[in-house]
Amino acid sequence: MRVVVLTGAGISAESGLSTFRDSGGLWEGHDPMQVATPEAFAADPDLVQRFYDERRAALARVRPNAAHDALVRLERALGDDLLVVTQNVDDLHERAGATRVHHIHGRLQSAWCTTCDERHEWDGPLGHGPPCPWCGQATLRPDIVWFGEIPYGMDLVEQALWDCDLFVSIGTSGVVYPAAAFVHSARGATLELNLEPSEGASAFAESRQGPATQLVPAWVDELLGEATRTSS
Numbered sequence: 001m002r003v004v005v006l007t008g009a010g011i012s013a014e015s016g017l018s019t020f021r022d023s024g025g026l027w028e029g030h031d032p033m034q035v036a037t038p039e040a041f042a043a044d045p046d047l048v049q050r051f052y053d054e055r056r057a058a059l060a061r062v063r064p065n066a067a068h069d070a071l072v073r074l075e076r077a078l079g080d081d082l083l084v085v086t087q088n089v090d091d092l093h094e095r096a097g098a099t100r101v102h103h104i105h106g107r108l109q110s111a112w113c114t115t116c117d118e119r120h121e122w123d124g125p126l127g128h129g130p131p132c133p134w135c136g137q138a139t140l141r142p143d144i145v146w147f148g149e150i151p152y153g154m155d156l157v158e159q160a161l162w163d164c165d166l167f168v169s170i171g172t173s174g175v176v177y178p179a180a181a182f183v184h185s186a187r188g189a190t191l192e193l194n195l196e197p198s199e200g201a202s203a204f205a206e207s208r209q210g211p212a213t214q215l216v217p218a219w220v221d222e223l224l225g226e227a228t229r230t231s232s
């Protein structure tokens with residue numbers, strides 16, 4: 001059973017990280033065109049750096065939840081037959097113990113030098129213009145895929161969707177592409193787990209509503225239960 005799981009901000013909501021489009025979400029307090037585009041970074045780098053410095057600092061105050069943990073249990077059972085493709089830039093999947101995670105929108109804890117093109121693991125702020133550890137230039141930007149930029153590793157993702165037996169989408173509103181179109185590329189069965197039906201809910205064979213910390217562990221139990229039954 002080859003499984004591809006897509007996660008969005010909803011899987012980290014119960015850990016205390018804001019989503020983007022829910023009430024009280026990040027895009028209520030910030031104009032995405034002012035903080036999440038290359039044009040915005042060129043126009044006002046301090047504003048953009050401050051936005052991501054605050055989000056990077058917030059990571060230290062939260063921890064993975066039962067939904068992240070359940071996907072690690074699934075990884076332990078499926079091994080290489082599981083791929084988690086996340087739109088999230090937080091590290092909660094990895095902190096839960098996940099190893100088969102691909103961040104299509106980048107990571108908060110990575111800094112990208114626009115002079116030497118090197119990327120560096122980064123936990124602290126970038127707002128004060130620290131020098132690149134490689135070339136020394138003060139040209140580090142958040143390693144985040146902004147609106148208008150190309151998500152990372154799309155060939156790998158498209159291949160995994162083509163090969164998968166089951167595609168599951170967790171905690172995403174289904175309004176941002178290309179992730180919102182993955183359900184159409186997935187050749188296997190499709191399932192949505194979300195607090196409310198997403199924009200693309202009708203494209204899924206099944207859509208379940210509820211908090212991720214309840215839906216995901218229950219679904220993993222079900223899948224592993226089925227796997228145990230069919231293998232015995």
Ligand code: APR
Nearest residue numbers: 008009010013019020021087171172173176195196211212
């Ligand atoms: N459990 C399950 N789902 C939840 C929970 C929860 N506890 N809380 C919220 N949700 C659902 C909401 O119903 C919503 O459908 O998670 C979804 C969050 O949607 P968005 O805020 O739009 O986040 P996401 O879909 O990840 O955004 C996609 O947009 O802003 C860009 O690059 C950014 O990666 C992001 C992309």
